[in-house]
Amino acid sequence: MTGAIENGDWPVFGWVDDIRPALAEAVAAGKQATLATLYKVAGSAPRGPGAQMLFTREPNGDIAATGYFSGDCIEGDVASHAAQVLDDGQPRTLHYGNGSPWIDIRLRCGGALFVMVERIEPDEEAVHDLLRHARERRSCIWNSDGLTRAVSEGAGPLLGVREDPVHLARRYDPPRRLIVSGGDPGALAAAQLGALGQFETILVRPQGPQQPAPFAVSQYLREAPAAAIARLGVDRWTAYLGATHEDEHDLGGCLAALRGGAGYVGMIGAKSRARGRLAALEALGATKDELSRLHLSPGIVGLGKSPWEVATGIIAEIMQALNPARERA
Missing domain, CATH: 3.40.50.720 (NAD(P)-binding Rossmann-like Domain)
Structure with a gap:
């Protein structure tokens, strides 16, 4: 399956910072999606930990993207991994930049980016809880290890991370x-x-x-x-x-x-x-x-x-x- 980003020559998908509206559209259409979360940054980077992208597959096989991480350094490769995660459901952690196994992918700003990619099912309870909190304008925490997800009430830092294995606790506030x-x-x-x-x-x-x-x-x-x-x-x-x-x-x-x-x-x-x-x-x-x-x-x-x-x-x-x-x- 292709991992080409739909309309990748004009990446206006990067204008969107909040992935929840795109996730709501995917749920309404019964589509699976992949959620990519930037969970660690070493050195300089355009986005900080907690930034997210959402990917869905279009009928022609292209990947529709929402959000951005690096200003076009890694988005295409993340989309390729997102397509694989859509197919097999196995989460992946990706490492770009300094120390990365992919030496052909260069980050213009230096440093390193670490991303977790996970598949989201449209009927998941956690997904519906996340969207319900947004509608009700209440903060919540998205807890995920890439395979299982749950939403809890509360506030806290934008992103909490445990590694080996990676577990994320990402805060969502009501939409601005x-x-x-x-x-x-x-x-x-x-x-x-x-x-x-x-x-x-x-x-x-x-x-x-x-x-x-x-x-x-x-x-x-x-x-x-x-x-x-x-x-x-x-x-x-x-x-x-x-x-x-x-x-x-x-x-x-x-x-x-x-x-x-x-x-x-x-x-x-x-x-x-x-x-x-x-x-x-x-x-x-x-x-x-x-x-x-x-x-x-x-x-x-x-x-x-x-x-x-x-x-x-x-x-x-x-x-x-x-x-x-x-x-x-």
Whole structure:
């Protein structure tokens, strides 16, 4: 069987960091999949331990890939091993770079990468538990020795590893989510960049047009931001950006997001409005701790004032705030 990666000349599959949506598609289609986990890195590497790729076989025999490890140094070879694991079900541990048995595969950055590849069945209880935790927005730990898998509740480091033989405990957090309220060019730019950045993006536009947004988002809602947040719920993996420029909506949305424990809360507006907005939120009952977590005039200073420049700075700030490496769990 071929291990050629589908559309390998244009590896946009590497844009995806979270393999769970692709895994959910494979499960829905009744497909077996192979999960590859980067479990150890020696020296420099584009990705750290815990990075993952998912592979499925297409009807023409090619391998569909999601995720990346090295920026095209080893992905093709990992896909070949993934095809073998799909066929025989036997997990493999792969060693690339310094000390590797495959001296013809060179890593441009030096160092060494260690990968475990395992076959996933669509009816496995652990797989359904993993996807259920994602839907319910709860963290969990995927425990695997390559042959048997189980999912447990809880937090911890992104990846725990025991070797000889390899056993992985990989943490999965709820998918990153971005709620943007507003309908001007800046709000729309932020929503589109969020969607392109792999956020589960929800665009809220109170009494907005009936037709959906002209770009893909997870949901488009026409209700007040506070009402949408109350219904959706927020958590520390959720960012909220108020950009309606109407205090009735932006203040209500920010207060609901702050009280819900959102990981990032921002409100676009002139700096001259900041003092009045803080006073209004305090009058509505916001505590000093909640207000200290509010980003007024959010984003990176100095990028420019066009919608895309402003949105780029805000999305970068949100990515930093929701980065799993910042977790203290």
